[in-house]
Amino acid sequence: MNHYALAYREQQQLFMFDKAWIFGTLFKVGGLAALLAQFIVQFFWNPTLALILTLLLLALSGYLLWVAVRGSRKDWRIIPLCLLPACFIGASLSDNSLHFDYLTAILLVETGLVIFKRVHSYRVLWGVILTIILYFTAGPAAILFALCVASRYRKKGFLPIAWFLLLIAVAAACGVAAFFLAVIPTWAAAFTPVFFYDLDATMPAIHWAPWIAILVVYLLTEAVIGTWADSTSPKRERTGKTILTGSLIIFLASLFYSGKIARNFDRKSQLTTYEYEYYTVNDRWDELIAACRHHEWTPGTANYLNLALAMKGQLTEDLFKYDQRGVTSLTFMSQGGNVDVRLAHIMFAMGNMAAAQDISFNILNSLTGYCPNMLKMNSQIELMRGNYTVADKYLSMLEKSLRYRKWAKDQRRFLWNDSAVEADPVLGTGRMDFPKEDGFAMFSNPLEELMRVVEANPSDKKAMEYALSFLLLAKDMDGLVRFVDRYWGAPALQQLPEAAQEALIFYSEYSRNIGSIEPISLEWCLYHGVTESTARRFQAFQQASLQNGGKSPSGYKGTFWNYLLYTEI
């Protein structure tokens, strides 16, 4: 179980303290389990808290199972055995396609088992009632309850079989009813853990393990407790020790095995994405930079790193201090681009608000709940657009959550207040970023759209830096010269970042030697923000290059020159 993976779950839902929403969730098959899961997951915004809460719930699951199966409090030796299902649940929860209500449903079943244990009269009736209630509240996990209860019936003769069949029949009838009432899509979802898995995705068989483990514990502990109770002193003490040892061995073995299962689900690339997203949605840019440096280079990692640099206002300045491999380092268009949180954040930072809204709106509606961060982004863009009624709708939703209430309340001051929007650094800039000319978002290449943003709002520093970085990473020297010529002196380009200076001075030198391109003079460079110091450094770089036989000279690794001459894109 990875704590960032748990935190990622928090961004897949929005728990709202709203009567209609709560009842809407509750009055579905498995509704109580889903509601409890969403209530708990809302606290997963802190990865450590997410891990602690999950471990506590797993411990509670073990405890409830122990209470359900024990003969008396003296049966403490079987506690490790009762933790066996919890190990497998923990492992299964490493698969983010398995919903968290898988765990809460099991907790409800175990609670049902504890209640049933305390019932001494009308047990058949209670068994039936609890099975039905559990099917409604915890979905097909009720079948697990029926199997556990039925498997422990002790009276001899015909009745036990009838009792067993009755409970199984009730549970099955609930599943059949749910199927025929079309509240559940498939037979598999009506009777198995598939119910808790992503819609119509193929569930790995390992997610059966917790259910099987609970049944095994139920049967095994009955036998174990019976043996211990039947044995007499001093044999009893030895039996107790054997039980404890066996119980511990099984627990440790299952812990080890479930750890292996969890690692299979914890694909490294996915885990790093969860980590990056956690830092991104919480605006923890320094930690994001550190994490990106720590992990292996991928286009996605580079995108997050550059996003963090842009948010800190250091993108062009620090660009070549890090490993960059072409323009995909800035925006990598994945296949599922229209539901990519990373891309939504990058487009937002670039000032391409239409693209950010298109992507974030699709993400918002593609999840089971509502992604809080994308809801925030959508409300901000609606404020920028002046669509205050829609922004009000989104803010009202966020206000009903614990975590985002304060932020949403604070944003209310912008509603129907154009001057407040325009004075706000984020919203005001965003409002000015919408291009003046007609066009579609995410239709041409990102640079073309970025240029429209810069043209509309030359005071957007992040957009300006992204545009410069695009040109530098593309090694598009002509484009860079035209860009600097057009925007030098604009509010967001009062100073030319060092990497851009390096590019211009390089171009000045080489354009004068190549006839086919229009040369730019040193004076032009100096007039457009290139400093004397950069010019001197370039001379030194040229000499060092020559001395180094055309290889990358040391001391220039973080320069545009090094990237231009020694990095293949």
Place this chain on the structure above:
Amino acid sequence: MRTHTSFIFLIIAAISIMGCKGRMEISGKLEGQPEIFPDYRGVTVPDNIAPLDFDYSGNLTSRLIVNGKMLKPKKGGRFIFSKRQWKKWMKENILEMTVAIKENGIWKAYNPFIINVSHDRIDPWFSYRLIPPGYQGWQEMGIYQRNLESYSEKAILTNDLTGGNCMNCHTYLNGDPSKMVFHSRATFGGTVVVNEGEIEKLNTKTDSTISALVYPYWHPSGDLVAFSVNKTLQAFHNHDANRIEVYDEASDVVVYNVNTNEIFWSPLTKAEDRFETFPTFSPDGKWLYFCSAEAVAPMPDKYREARYGLYRIAFNAEDMSFGDSLECVYDAPADSASVSFPRISPDGRFLCFTRHGYGNFSIWHKDADLWMVDLSDGSVKPMENVNSDDVDSFHTWSSDGKWLVFSSRRDDGLYTKPYFTHIDANGNASKPFLLPQKDPKAYYKRLMKSYNLPAFTTDKVSVSKRKLTDVLRNSPGTDVKVK
């Protein structure tokens, strides 16, 4: 003067009514009418509609006086009408409503507003798709139906049963719930035809057509359905208030025979140099109306140049033949406009369509308005009482032609909601009213989906959700052939 007199009368009435309880005395007057949501001021409603609960938008303590009876609001200013009382009121022709507020300890009344009650009953059910208004990403969507006489809503089919896919274009034969067609897309894709209890899944892509079947319309015989086939794309505007543009790169109109599973067409409905779409049969089945534009390319560069006019072609259902010429009903491009969604009243007298600046997907065009053609004399005019500053688009007639339901973004500019308007014998529309809800302000504020393709039905759609699901998930489907 009349309003003023009735206002004084109301105040006196209110004082006398409240006087019995010794609680309330209206002694002041406020200018104008109160701000309420939904805006039911001056609307016309059918006498079988569910109670029109509404919220008074002000913050002060308020009371509502309806035909002399006083009501206290619920928390937040919501006025709720009991079903019994509402039914009683619906027997009258007019409801006069006065909102009074307590300002500085004094009760003051706004000018009253009226709700007209029409005794032309509305079809009791209507169905719609609920979908997030982005049309690209969704987790949940479905086709639902709502009883207009109560607040009861039932799902006809939701996509959690069919792999989270898209489903669209549900259409009925003049509101007959036993004759329905809709499309399901992606993994469990196909066109579903529900024909008096029989459910059939069709695979409608053929080698001779550019796409699977899209926008449907039933022939009155119930044996045929006209469809368009469209190569449709979608893009997101980078600054335009319209936000999304949906455009066709090509489109044609074909007719599907329910009994033989064959499609056929006329060269005039499938011309190379034109985009044909949104087919509609006349109620007598003798004409096929559709929208047609001169083909433009490349798309989307020229998307603003695609302008559709309204055309019709004679049709003979007996031998399945088309006429040999097109007749232009409304040359919208000549007015620098475009037409979509033609729908003819059941008596054949009026044709309601959506008119907008360009293109065919008017639901994203803020200038989209409803217009009406009087087919008896060919006159064309906007439905001024109905239209708003925002999108007013997709519409359907009730089975008796006295009511029209349409989608509008007038409330927030993004989430479409269904509005209903009464149409009189001369084709005049009343001020439309928003679909009533139990707690309308909270409901519509919470709603994260658009009401899409509203369509009346004379009764509840009773096809089994399970059967639909099973057909979509398990049936291989019947391949549609070309005649």
